Amino acid sequence: xxxxxxxxxxxxxxxxxxxxxxxxxxxxxxxxxxxxxxxxxxxxxxxxxxxxxxxxxxxxxxxxxxxxxxxxxxxxxxxxxxxxxxxxxxxxxxxxxxxxxxxxxxxxxxxxxxxxxxxxxxxxxxxxxxxxxxxxxxxxxxxxxxxxxxxxxxxxxxxxxxxxxxxxxxxxxxxxxxxxxxxxxxxxxxxxxxxxxxxxxxxxxxxxxxxxxxxxxxxxxxxxxxxxxxxxxxxxxxxxxxxxxxxxxxxxxxxxxxxxxxxxxxxxxxxxxxxxxxxxxxxxxxxxxxxxxxxxxxxxxxxxxxxxxxxxxxxxxxxxxxxxxxxxxxxxxxxxxxxxxxxxxxxxxxxxxxxxxxxxxxxxxxxxxxxxxxxxxxxxxxxxxxxxxxxxxxxxxx
Amino acid sequence: xxxxxxxxxxxxxxxxxxxxxxxxxxxxxxxxxxxxxxxxxxxxxxxxxxxxxxxxxxxxxxxxxxxxxxxxxxxxxxxxxxxxxxxxxxxxxxxxxxxxxxxxxxxxxxxxxxxxxxxxxxxxxxxxxxxxxxxxxxxxxxxxxxxxxxxxxxxxxxxxxxxxxxxxxxxxxxxxxxxxxxxxxxxxxxxxxxxxxxxxxxxxxxxxxxxxxxxxxxxxxxxxxxxxxxxxxxxxxxxxxxxxxxxxxxxxxxxxxxxxxxxxxxxxxxxxxxxxxxxxxxxxxxxxxxxxxxxxxxxxxxxxxxxxxxxxxxxxxxxxxxxxxxxxxxxxxxxxxxxxxxxxxxxxxxxxxxxxxxxxxxxxxxxxxxxxxxxxxxxxxxxxxxxxxxxxxxxxxx
Numbered sequence: 054x055x056x057x058x059x060x061x062x063x064x065x066x067x068x069x070x071x072x073x074x075x076x077x078x079x080x081x082x083x084x085x086x087x088x089x090x091x092x093x094x095x096x097x098x099x100x101x102x103x104x105x106x107x108x109x110x111x112x113x114x115x116x117x118x119x120x121x122x123x124x125x126x127x128x129x130x131x132x133x134x135x136x137x138x139x140x141x142x143x144x145x146x147x148x149x150x151x152x153x154x155x156x157x158x159x160x161x162x163x164x165x166x167x168x169x170x171x172x173x174x175x176x177x178x179x180x181x182x183x184x185x186x187x188x189x190x191x192x193x194x195x196x197x198x199x200x201x202x203x204x205x206x207x208x209x210x211x212x213x214x215x216x217x218x219x220x221x222x223x224x225x226x227x228x229x230x231x232x233x234x235x236x237x238x239x240x241x242x243x244x245x246x247x248x249x250x251x252x253x254x255x256x257x258x259x260x261x262x263x264x265x266x267x268x269x270x271x272x273x274x275x276x277x278x279x280x281x282x283x284x285x286x287x288x289x290x291x292x293x294x295x296x297x298x299x300x301x302x303x304x305x306x307x308x309x310x311x312x313x314x315x316x317x318x319x320x321x322x323x324x325x326x327x328x329x330x331x332x333x334x335x336x337x338x339x340x341x342x343x344x345x346x347x348x349x350x351x352x353x354x355x356x357x358x359x360x361x362x363x364x365x366x367x368x369x370x371x372x373x374x375x376x377x378x379x380x381x382x383x384x385x386x387x388x389x390x391x392x393x394x395x396x397x398x399x400x401x402x403x404x405x406x407x408x409x410x411x412x413x414x415x416x417x418x419x420x421x422x423x424x425x426x427x428x429x430x431x432x433x434x435x436x437x438x439x440x441x442x443x444x445x446x447x448x449x450x451x
Numbered sequence: 452x453x454x455x456x457x458x459x460x461x462x463x464x465x466x467x468x469x470x471x472x473x474x475x476x477x478x479x480x481x482x483x484x485x486x487x488x489x490x491x492x493x494x495x496x497x498x499x500x501x502x503x504x505x506x507x508x509x510x511x512x513x514x515x516x517x518x519x520x521x522x523x524x525x526x527x528x529x530x531x532x533x534x535x536x537x538x539x540x541x542x543x544x545x546x547x548x549x550x551x552x553x554x555x556x557x558x559x560x561x562x563x564x565x566x567x568x569x570x571x572x573x574x575x576x577x578x579x580x581x582x583x584x585x586x587x588x589x590x591x592x593x594x595x596x597x598x599x600x601x602x603x604x605x606x607x608x609x610x611x612x613x614x615x616x617x618x619x620x621x622x623x624x625x626x627x628x629x630x631x632x633x634x635x636x637x638x639x640x641x642x643x644x645x646x647x648x649x650x651x652x653x654x655x656x657x658x659x660x661x662x663x664x665x666x667x668x669x670x671x672x673x674x675x676x677x678x679x680x681x682x683x684x685x686x687x688x689x690x691x692x693x694x695x696x697x698x699x700x701x702x703x704x705x706x707x708x709x710x711x712x713x714x715x716x717x718x719x720x721x722x723x724x725x726x727x728x729x730x731x732x733x734x735x736x737x738x739x740x741x742x743x744x745x746x747x748x749x750x751x752x753x754x755x756x757x758x759x760x761x762x763x764x765x766x767x768x769x770x771x772x773x774x775x776x777x778x779x780x781x782x783x784x785x786x787x788x789x790x791x792x793x794x795x796x797x798x799x800x801x802x803x804x805x806x807x808x809x810x811x812x813x814x815x816x817x818x819x820x821x822x823x824x825x826x827x828x829x830x831x832x833x834x835x836x837x838x839x840x841x842x843x844x845x846x847x848x849x
Contacts, residue, residue: 068497068498068500075500075501081496081500082492086492087489087493090488090489091485094480094485094488094667095464095480095485098477098479098667099464099479099485100466102469102473102477102798103476103798103800105668107846111668111669136536137536137539138716138717138719140691140715140716141690148578164702168691168700168701169692171702171703172689172690172691172703173690175704176704179685180687181579189702261717263717269492270496270503270504270719270720271716271719271721273719274716288574290542290571291574292539292571293565293570294567296566296570300803302566302802302803304566304587305570305573306570306574318535318537318539318669319536319661319669321670322667323488323670323725324721327492327721395502400502402501404700405698448505
C-alpha cells in the first residue's frame with residue numbers, strides 16, 4: 054500500500070534527530086515557505102514597491118488565502134478572510150454576535166476554552182457594561198447551560214490541554230433552538246480534524262494558522278462569518294480595509310460587502326506569503342484521510358506509551374472520536390519530563406499544572422516516529438532521566 | 452562636504468530607473484531584510500521550531516523593537532510595544548483613553564485625520580453607546596474646539612494628503628489644560644520628522660512601520676503609552692500575550708506591567724524580522740539630520756516643479772516648518788498625471804480628489820533624484836503626456 058502522506062512529508066523541514074510532536078503549538082517549516090517569502094520580499098516588495106498592491110495582487114490575498122482555508126473547514130468560498138491574530142478575531146466575532154442578540158446579556162463559554170478567548174470576552178464585556186456577563190462552566194455542562202438568557206455561546210472545539218472534542222453540530226443546534234448565536238474557535242481544529250461549518254450551521258468561527266496549518270510563528274488568523282449574517286453584522290473593529298471603498302477615503306465608515314468587512318488594517322503581506330506556501334501541502338489531501346491517519350498515529354502512541362510508562366495517566370479521552378489530533382498525559386513532574394524528552398529530540402510541550410502534550414500531524418509524521426517517541430519516553434521514565442535540576446528549571450515560555 | 456546619507460542610501464534596494472517618492476506610503480526594501488527574514492525562517496523557525504520563542508528571543512521582540520522605534524519618537528525605553536495594525540492600535544489607545552475620563556463623552560478629531568482612525572473611533576463609540584460622540588472639525592479648528600466636554604483628542608500629526616503638521620506640544624498642552632487626553636497618530640511622523648512624545652507630554656501615540664520606517668507591506672504597528680498611565684490603563688483588547696503571566700493559563704485576565712499590557716495575540720515574528728532589519732538604517736542618524744535634509748529636498752522640489760508646471764498648485768503648506776516630510780500638488784487630472792509619472796519611473800501617489808503626493812525620505816533619496824523627478828514631471832505637463840485613456844483608467848488600489 055502506498056503512503057498517501059509520503060509526498061507531503063517531503064514538503065516539510067524537520068531537523069535531523071528530531072521527532073516533532075508539537076505541531077499543535079507551532080507547525081514546522083514548509084520547505085517552500087522560505088523561497089516564497091523571498092520572492093515576495095525581493096521580486097514584489099523590492100521591484101514593484103507600492104505597485105505590489107495591484108501587480109502582485111496583495112490586496113486580495115486575505116480573501117484568496119481565506120478560501121484556501123475555507124476548503125479545510127467546510128466554509129463556502131467568500132466566507133473566510135485572513136488578518137490580525139486569533140485574539141482580535143475572537144473579539145470581532147463576539148462583538149458582532151452580541152449585536153445580533155441585543156436583548157440578551159449572557160456569553161456562555163467553558164473553562165476548557167483557551168484563556169485568550171475568555172480574556173478578550175472579559176475585555177469586551179467590561180467595555181460594553183450594560184449588565185453583560187461571561188458565564189464560564191465546565192465543558193460537560195455547556196449543553197445544559199444553553200438557555201434563553203444566552204446571547205452567544207463561544208466555544209473552542211478542541212480543548213488545548215486534553216484534546217477533548219466538543220460536538221459542534223449538536224451544541225450549535227441547541228444554541229439555535231433557544232435563539233443563541235454560536236461562535237467556534239478552531240485553533241486546534243483547522244487542519245487537525247474535519248470541520249463542517251456549513252453543515253453545522255455555525256454562525257461565526259475563528260482560528261489561527263501557526264499550529265496545524267504551519268503558517269509560521271505568529272502567522273495571521275482567520276474569521277468565518279456565516280453567509281446569512283455576513284451582510285448584516287456591524288464590525289466593531291471597523292478599519293479602512295473593511296470599508297466598502299477604502300481608497301475613496303470617506304470620512305464615514307460603510308462596511309464592505311460580506312465577510313470582507315471583517316478586514317481591519319493593512320494586510321500582513323510577508324507573513325501571508327509564508328502561510329500561502331504552507332497551504333500548498335493541503336492541496337492533494339482530504340481532511341478525512343488526515344483524520345484516519347491521525348487516529349491511527351495517536352492510538353498507536355497511547356498503546357506504546359501505556360505499555361512502557363505506568364507513571365503516566367492518559368488525560369485525553371480514550372475514545373479517539375472524542376478527541377482532536379493530540380494526546381495528553383498527566384505526570385506529576387510533567388515539566389521536567391517534557392524537558393528530558395526534548396533533550397532527546399522528541400519535542401512535545403507542557404501545559405500547567407501537569408500535562409505533557411503531544412500533537413499528531415499526518416502531513417509530516419510517520420508511524421515510526423510515533424513508536425520511536427514512545428520508546429524514548431519509556432526510557433526517560435524507566436531511568437528517571439527527568440529528575441535533574443536542569444530539567445526542572447522553568448524557562449519563560451513553555 | 453561628505454554626505455551623511457551616502458551610507459544609508461546603499462542600504463536600500465531601489466530598482467534601476469526608479470526615483471521613489473512614495474516612501475510615505477510603502478518604504479522600499481532594505482537590502483538586509485531578505486537575509487534577516489531568511490535567517491528567522493530557516494535558522495530559527497526551521498531549526499528551533501517551538502523553542503524559537505525562548506532561544507531566538509521571539510517573545511521579547513515586540514518590546515525590543517518597540518524601544519528601537521521609541522528612540523526615534525522621543526519615547527522612554529519600555530514605553531513602546533509592537534503588534535497588530537495601526538487601526539487596532541488606534542482602537543486600543545482610544546478605548547483606554549476614554550476610561551481615564553469616564554465622565555466625558557466627546558472624542559475630538561479633525562477631517563484631515565486618516566479615515567481609518569475615524570472609522571475605528573466610530574466603531575468603538577457605537578459599541579460603547581452611552582452618548583459618546585465623535586466630533587470631527589476642520590484641522591484649523593481643533594485648538595478652538597478643545598473644551599471641557601472633550602474626553603480625548605485623537606489627532607494625526609501630519610495630514611496624509613497635504614503634509615500639514617499639527618503642533619503636538621501646543622495641542623497636547625491645551626488638551627491637558629481642560630483635562631482631556633491626547634492621542635497622537637504618528638503614521639506620517641515616525642521616521643519622517645523629529646517627534647518628542649516625552650517632551651510633548653503626549654498620553655498615547657500609535658503608528659505604522661511600513662512608511663518611513665520601511666518595515667514592508669503590512670508591517671506591524673506600534674503603540675506608546677505615557678509611563679504615568681501605563682500601569683493604570685485597562686486594555687480593552689485584553690489578549691493573552693498582554694496578560695501578567697500568559698503561560699499560567701489563568702481563567703481571568705490580569706494586565707501585564709506597563710505598556711506590555713497593550714500586547715494582544717501571538718507576535719508576528721516573520722514580519723518583525725523584516726522590520727528589525729529595516730531599523731538598522733536608523734542606527735547612525737539623528738532625526739534632526741533627517742529633518743534638515745528632508746526640508747532641503749522638499750524645498751528644492753517645490754522650486755523646480757513650480758518653475759516648470761504652472762498647472763500644478765501647491766497643496767502643502769509653503770512654510771517647511773508647517774509640513775511633514777511630503778509635498779502635495781493639486782492637479783485637475785491628478786490621477787492621470789501620476790500614472791504618466793509612474794510610467795516614466797517616478798513613483799509618487801494620488802489621493803482623491805486631485806492630489807499628487809510626493810514623499811521625501813533622506814535615507815535613500817538624493818538631491819539629484821529630486822531634480823530629475825521635477826524635470827520629468829515638467830515634461831509630462833508640457834507635453835500633456837497624462838492625457839491618454841490608459842493613464843486615466845483607475846486601478847483598484849491607487
